[in-house]
Amino acid sequence: MLDIRLIRENPDFVRERLATRGGGDEAQIEEVLRVDAERRKTQTELQRLQSERNRLSKEIGGKKSRGEATDDLESSVHKIGEQIIDLNASANGLDGQQKDLLLEIPNLPHESVPIGKDPSANRVVRSWGEKPRLTEPADHVALGAKLKLFNLERAAKLSGADFICFTDAGAKLERALINFMIDLHTREHGYIEISPPFLVRRVCMIGTSQLPKFEADMYGLEENQLFLAPTAEVQLTNLHRDEILRVADLPKKFVAHTPCFRREAGAAGRETRGIIRVHQFDKVELVKITTPEKSYQELESLTIDAERVLQLLGLHYRVVELCTGDLGFGSAKTYDLEVWSPGQDAYLEVSSCSNFEDFQARRMQLRFKNRDGENRFCHTLNGSGVALPRLFVALIENFQQPDGSVRIPENLQPYFGASEIR
RNA sequence: GGUGAGGUGGCUGAGUGGUUGAAAGCAGCGCUUUGCUAAAGCGCCGUAGCCCAAAAGGCUACCGAGGGUUCGAAUCCCUCCCUCACCGCCA
Incomplete structure (x- = not known):
C-alpha cells in the first residue's frame, strides 16, 4: 500500500512511477485524491461537531452535579448527536473507499529498476x-x-x-x-x-x-x-x-x-x-x-x-x-x-x-x-x-x-x- | 462442539456512566548526585488522523472488532473475533 501522503504531496511523481509499470494504474490516482479530499473535509466537520458535543456534555455534567436544570443543553446536544451519526457514516464510508482504492494500487518501482513494458x-x-x-x-x-x-x-x-x-x-x-x-x-x-x-x-x-x-x-x-x-x-x-x-x-x-x-x-x-x-x-x-x-x-x-x-x-x-x-x-x-x-x-x-x-x-x-x-x-x-x-x-x-x-x-x-x- | 473466565499503552496491571488518554510498576529518554559501576532523587515519555503555508498550537478518535443505549461509554446492551481453563471428540 502506498502512503496517501506521498500521493497527496507528489501526485505527479507517483503517477509517473506507476506509469512505468504499463498497467494503467496511474489512472487510479485521481480517484484516490478526490476521495481523500472529500474524506478530510468530512472528517474536519465531524471533528468540529464532536468537539462541540464534548464541550456541552461536560457542561451538563457540571450543572447536574450542582443540581441545575440541563434540559435545553441536552436537547441541543441530542441534535448535534444526530448530525454526528450521519457525518460519521459518511466519514467511515469514505475511509473504506480510500482504503479499498489504495489496496488495489501496486508498488512504485525502485529508481534503479530498468524501464520497460515486458x-x-x-x-x-x-x-x-x-x-x-x-x-x-x-x-x-x-x-x-x-x-x-x-x-x-x-x-x-x-x-x-x-x-x-x-x-x-x-x-x-x-x-x-x-x-x-x-x-x-x-x-x-x-x-x-x-x-x-x-x-x-x-x-x-x-x-x-x-x-x-x-x-x-x-x-x-x-x-x-x-x-x-x-x-x-x-x-x-x-x-x-x-x-x-x-x-x-x-x-x-x-x-x-x-x-x-x-x-x-x-x-x-x-x-x-x-x-x-x-x-x-x-x-x-x-x-x-x-x-x-x-x-x-x-x-x-x-x-x-x-x-x-x-x-x-x-x-x-x-x-x-x-x-x-x-x-x-x-x-x-x-x-x-x-x-x-x-x-x-x-x-x-x-x-x-x-x-x-x-x-x-x-x-x-x-x-x-x-x-x-x-x-x-x-x-x-x-x-x-x-x-x-x-x-x-x-x-x-x-x-x-x-x-x-x-x-x-x-x-x-x-x-x-x-x-x-x- | 459444550461450559466458564478473559482481551486496557512496548510490557505488567488498576479502573463499572461525567476533565480517565487512562492510576501504579517495569522498560526507555533527560538532568542531579557519583572516581567508575551500581543505587537514589527529579522531570519527560502511547498511537493514528485532521486543522494550520510551516513552526507553535489546537482538535478528534483509539482500552480486541463492529453495532447499539445515553446529553455523555474503557465502564451498560448485542453480534463477531481471539486467548486461557475444563469437558467431549480426535491424529
Whole structure:
C-alpha cells in the first residue's frame, strides 16, 4: 500500500512511477485524491461537531452535579448527536473507499529498476556455470517416466490436471533437496527455520498483497474464511503483523518449507508441460524483515543466499533484474533466478527475490521503533530458496547420463543416500 | 462442539456512566548526585488522523472488532473475533 501522503504531496511523481509499470494504474490516482479530499473535509466537520458535543456534555455534567436544570443543553446536544451519526457514516464510508482504492494500487518501482513494458526489457545481471554438453537431452517428462520419479496420470486420478505425485526415488529426491536447502539456509546463512500453518486468514493475504486483487488465483475455504497459502511468504511475513519490533532485533530472517497452492487461473497452456506449472508445489522460502536503510543490501544478500543452492548443486543459472513492466504487484525491485533446463532448451524461473520496501508492512502495520523512538514501517523482502518442482526438473535434466541414469551432485549425496538414480 | 473466565499503552496491571488518554510498576529518554559501576532523587515519555503555508498550537478518535443505549461509554446492551481453563471428540 502506498502512503496517501506521498500521493497527496507528489501526485505527479507517483503517477509517473506507476506509469512505468504499463498497467494503467496511474489512472487510479485521481480517484484516490478526490476521495481523500472529500474524506478530510468530512472528517474536519465531524471533528468540529464532536468537539462541540464534548464541550456541552461536560457542561451538563457540571450543572447536574450542582443540581441545575440541563434540559435545553441536552436537547441541543441530542441534535448535534444526530448530525454526528450521519457525518460519521459518511466519514467511515469514505475511509473504506480510500482504503479499498489504495489496496488495489501496486508498488512504485525502485529508481534503479530498468524501464520497460515486458520481459524483453529485463536485464541479465550475471550468470553462473555453463550449460552442460548433452546430445539430444531428454526432458524431465521422459526422464521421470523412465525412472519412475513421478506420475502425473495417477496425480490426476487423485486431484485432477496439473498436480504432481512424486514416487519412489523421485519422492526421495524431493525430500533430499528440501533438507539440503533448509540446512544450508539455517546453518550457513543465519535464517530461523519456521514450520507454519498452510491455511491463513484473509487479513494475512491482504497483508502480503495477494488480496484483494488476485483472489481468482487463490484457493479459499469459504466456510472457514481461510486460504491455502500460495507461498510461505504469506506466513513468514505475517508472523509479526501488527507488531512494533525493536531495531536491535532486525533483520529477522526466516526460512520455511511449505506446500504452495495456486489456481493458476488463465494459465492453461502456458509453460504447463510436465511439472513446471502445477496447482500445488513445495518450496523453500526466505523472508527478511528489516529497516529502510538496510533493505537493498539485504536484497542483494538474499539473492546470493538463494543462488548458493544452485551453485552447490552445480546448476547453471542466470540472475535477471526484472524491468518495471514485469515487476510483481507489491515489489519495488526483483531479481529472478533462472536455472537452465536442457529439456526445455530454456531458462526456468526457480526464485524471485524481491524488496517490497514498506508496501506490505504498511498493509499489515508491521513497524519498528527507530533509535529516536519513532515508529517506522519495516521493509520486507522475500525470495524462494528455491522452488522444488523446477529445481527437480533442472537437476534430472542437467545430470542425465547417456545411459539414461541421473547423477546426483556430490553435495546432495549425503541427503539422497546414493550417487545416482537408475 | 459444550461450559466458564478473559482481551486496557512496548510490557505488567488498576479502573463499572461525567476533565480517565487512562492510576501504579517495569522498560526507555533527560538532568542531579557519583572516581567508575551500581543505587537514589527529579522531570519527560502511547498511537493514528485532521486543522494550520510551516513552526507553535489546537482538535478528534483509539482500552480486541463492529453495532447499539445515553446529553455523555474503557465502564451498560448485542453480534463477531481471539486467548486461557475444563469437558467431549480426535491424529
